[in-house]
Amino acid sequence: MKPAIHLEGKVAIVTGASRGIGESIARCFAQHGAAVVLSSRKLEACEQVAHTINREGGRAIAIAAHSGKPEELHKLVAQSVAHFGKVDVLVNNAATNPHFGPMVSVDGGAWDKTFEVNTRGYFEAIRAFVEHVVGRDAKGSVVNVASVQGLAAAMTQGVYGMTKAAVLSMTKTLAVELGPSGIRVNAIAPGLVKTRFASAIVENEDMVKRVVDRTPLGRYAEPDEIAPAALYLASDASSYVTGHTLVIDGGMTLG
DSSP: OOOSSOOTTOEEEEESTTSHHHHHHHHHHHHTTOEEEEEESOHHHHHHHHHHHHHTTOEEEEEEOOTTOHHHHHHHHHHHHHHHSOOOEEEEOOOOOOOOBOGGGOOHHHHHHHHIIIIIHHHHHHHHHHHHHHHTTOOEEEEEEOOGGGTSOOTTBHHHHHHHHHHHHHHHHHHHHHGGGTEEEEEEEEOSBOSSTTHHHHTOHHHHHHHHHTOTTOSOBOGGGTHHHHHHHHSGGGTTOOSOEEEESTTGGGO
16 A cells, blocks of 8 residues: 555656755655656756666666756756656755845845746746656646745845745745646745855854744754655645645744
8 A cells, every 4th residue: 555645656846956955855755655857057966866766676867957958958858858758746845045144245146146047946946847848748747945034024135035935926926827727736835954055154153052942842843844845735635736835844933
């Protein structure tokens, strides 16, 4: 008997899969039956994760793609289809946050890069995915990794927070537009997670204390605590869920 939540027979693309939340999602998907395509700018790092997944009995390949370049994202989907024959799930996880400080002090380059990767990158990956899924008259699931920084004021991370708020809006609108085509679009909004991406906060005693003190569970998360939420939204267990944002923050946004 299959478990209630599984990805048997499905192919999933996970961007930003070389480490952190993306790596945990890719591993989790493979453990639950999916063939996984791991992608990031750095091929070697993804290949190492893919090698581990394959060694443990899963199925995974690595394909390099820059999430800020639409042509590379469309190529990513095409290469994934060429290898596995189809793609059923897309997890948009690749992100950047080059500016840390007051919003008004951001320079144009950091602003453009953040929106290029975090917002347009998500959209272009979805567009390529949709073209494939609709083209084979199938169903599909998109999971956008957003952030609690997109739900409220994001002090010192305002530009990043803006892009994540845009992702949440994109998720809702595309859920409405793509629902009739059998494509579900959902998001997860993690709180503070111990990753290299969040090291500026996690490794700062004063900053991490401020976050933990207002988190009911009294701690930050590990990447493996985020992955199961993506698994649920990617699987048929959530077949009647779309346009939803699942907040995973230990209660931090409760106030």
